[in-house]
Amino acid sequence: MTFMLMKRDWRDKMHEIIYEADTKEGKLFDVALLWLILASVVLVMLGSVKTLDSKYHAVFNITEWAITILFTIEYICRIVCIKKPWSYIFSFYGLIDFFSTIPKYISLFFIGSSGALLAFRSLRLLRIFRILKLGTYVGESMKLKRALYASRTKILVFLFAIVILCTILGTVMFLVEDDAAGFTSIPRSIYWAVVTMTTVGYGDIAPQTVLGQFIASIVMILGYGIIAIPTGIVSSEITRQSLNKDDIKTVSCVNCSAENHSRNAIFCYKCGANLSS
């Protein structure tokens, strides 16, 4: 029984370190993990550069194995110290942990085609968000998320209109321009419409005829003006939130029931009654 208790204690301690950031050890673990993830992602990137890979292949391979083993240990620890292991394993972060660790082991068996597989390790980057959930920037990112969430229907309507518009404009340009300018099919013309509408403008496909350039000019001015819409939506939402939340008390005066008292008000601005009474 004492052994069971001890084990429980040990697992509780580990759970605190790995899953929470309140204790000193928990914070240290998070910071260490953060750097390990960043190091591992940088390694994946450098490994994809052919000239570097051919030179330092052995170094990359050994470091990657070391990191993979560390992540494997972390993965096992996470399963061991949690009460409901299965709910972790099939959670969003559980799946990311698994699929970003496994590729290196698979590469032992399939040597040839492992390149694409290894890029899966970039998924580790998503793990950073788990660590940051416990960080200090949560408040602000929550505000942003709330603003985006509040205006999600407006944004969806906007995106939908953009997609329809690009499809129609792409089809029109397919009819107007010929193959030489790069408008070889309707999907490719739609791709051009998106590139132009969003003001990216690669230039790999560009209208050559006068009529095509005229239509393209309209598309550009349209795209240039349309950007005002999402900006306006989000601006207005953030303005409203910050005006409501930051400056105005939710308490109304008990005497005259006036509202919209500024945050640091003690007395009602209308009748002079004490607000906290």
Added chain:
Amino acid sequence: MTFMLMKRDWRDKMHEIIYEADTKEGKLFDVALLWLILASVVLVMLGSVKTLDSKYHAVFNITEWAITILFTIEYICRIVCIKKPWSYIFSFYGLIDFFSTIPKYISLFFIGSSGALLAFRSLRLLRIFRILKLGTYVGESMKLKRALYASRTKILVFLFAIVILCTILGTVMFLVEDDAAGFTSIPRSIYWAVVTMTTVGYGDIAPQTVLGQFIASIVMILGYGIIAIPTGIVSSEITRQSLNKDDIKTVSCVNCSAENHSRNAIFCYKCGANLSS
């Protein structure tokens, strides 16, 4: 007479299914139509890709005929079950229905030049808006439309100024740069000015001389700054709309039933009656 009544009933039922979305059948019909339109548009797109068309020409042709016949039946039904057929036929959606269905039939007679004609079938995409009129996103898209409508004169003034500015800048660049850089005529130089001002920047026409690049830099910074104007217009309009909604009491005066009282109003601004009584 009973036959007449029965016929009327049958046509009323059909009208309800096709033109409205309140009943279960009406919704089902709308969803089925939505998918059929999407499938047909995807088909038009794939058919424009030469490699796919040469391989699966027969499949595309048969599917397209099937869809065209379904749309023809729908078109006939719409005419049959409506009370004023002519007002439907010459309405916006009536014309779209007609011109997006007819090309396939015409292609029977003119085999050679039917390519351009068939692209008209993309117009079917516009029919999606008819279906969505009955959908749930109407409220939000109405708000957007109202904000755009309220700021239409400001936006027109802005667009007009952009067009004038691009014309003058294009002419200046035509004088400064020579043909080698792509500035072969004034319309082409204006096209360049639009491409640059809207920050699209294809790069097919780009200034080569020092003076040209200096003017281009000014155009770019101008264009970069000018985008603030439509954004500001729409932002402010949406902000005002959403602020109004928040700052205005939902209570209407019991005496004169005036609405839109500001939040902290005690007396009606129209008749002076006490609002809380």
Added chain:
Amino acid sequence: MTFMLMKRDWRDKMHEIIYEADTKEGKLFDVALLWLILASVVLVMLGSVKTLDSKYHAVFNITEWAITILFTIEYICRIVCIKKPWSYIFSFYGLIDFFSTIPKYISLFFIGSSGALLAFRSLRLLRIFRILKLGTYVGESMKLKRALYASRTKILVFLFAIVILCTILGTVMFLVEDDAAGFTSIPRSIYWAVVTMTTVGYGDIAPQTVLGQFIASIVMILGYGIIAIPTGIVSSEITRQSLNKDDIKTVSCVNCSAENHSRNAIFCYKCGANLSS
């Protein structure tokens, strides 16, 4: 004396037609002038297209002479019917009228180098603004101008910071990248910095080294973020103007001196006193 009076009358009538838009004839004159200007500008544009010019040179020349003579008559009329001719001649629009009419006459003497000279005729486009001054869109464009004027110091500070930033970033890129990538001199590198910062991105000059691409990425994200500043400035200014001007009465209550009454308020929202008393 009657002749003098008659003459005065005749000149007054002409002044009314040419300079004002209140009478029916004045409006007609403005509309006719508007179309003539547009036609003349389109002619200048088409004349710059080499293929068209070689084909229709005679047509263009004759039409241009007709338009030039009409503008000359208008110019003489403007001088004749105004009381202080010199103040008109040296006014902004007076100079534009002169310099956009004279090139055709000069081209009689200097046949060879008249190409550049003739492009001066595009200046006629600026005359459109004179006509529109009398139009209906003045109110809105005034609001825009006021918003821009109110935020001019903020915008100047911003533009100044952009120029400094582009100069420093251009110099840095000149050191990092070599000539092959197009960074042949500091002014050219600054041009690149402007092209990148404003998100235009022609692609005629683009970083090739890893360090250069890294710095370029930072420049891009910077430029992408920085656009928020002018937008924010103008947005806020327009929002403030429309909130102040449209919704709020400038009158304060004579009884309790409460302010911010909504536009259509008759009674004070605070004490119920009549606002118009």
Added chain:
Amino acid sequence: MTFMLMKRDWRDKMHEIIYEADTKEGKLFDVALLWLILASVVLVMLGSVKTLDSKYHAVFNITEWAITILFTIEYICRIVCIKKPWSYIFSFYGLIDFFSTIPKYISLFFIGSSGALLAFRSLRLLRIFRILKLGTYVGESMKLKRALYASRTKILVFLFAIVILCTILGTVMFLVEDDAAGFTSIPRSIYWAVVTMTTVGYGDIAPQTVLGQFIASIVMILGYGIIAIPTGIVSSEITRQSLNKDDIKTVSCVNCSAENHSRNAIFCYKCGANLSS
């Protein structure tokens, strides 16, 4: 002792001229310095243009020596007339003054590799900010800085999300596209993602496969929409600042001297005293 006093006086006078702008001489000194800096920066730029440098090398060299000597004198004066020379020498502007003056002297000893070194002289541009600190645009730039400072956490969260997003999208594109399209390594693909997301769009790397173009389209629309976020953040911050200024009484309470009373406040929100008494 009189000599000491005289010397002190002389140094005080110089300090006033060099470090302050209240007196007539101080302003003159600042304006002269401003033009000298601009001239010197233009010289650095022109010197980097190879064709100009080979022609006017001697002129550039002599002018540069003249400017360098003037800046050296200024640097010595600054040290001499300040009370704590070391705190100036190691201050931000002290270091810039030193490192933008020294390269010309170093170029005497190392003739070959001085090109890169000389570009350091562009740092002089930063000295403009010191002069402008004393200028008239300070108020507005302070407002901008305050707005940016107030929204710094939101902007950091946003930039962080952009970097993560670009990394993941870059990796995905590296897997989807092959080397021919320019996606040769993950860092290069991330560079492409930044170029696309920020709507710069050079076009030196562009997707070629259908899947790649489809993903790219999503990236573009994403980037096009995401720009709404920083814009919204800054807009809302500037709006709030300018609204606060308008909605707040300039009167402070006579009883407790609290400030920032809202416009229609009658009683002090802090002590309850009547504000109008």
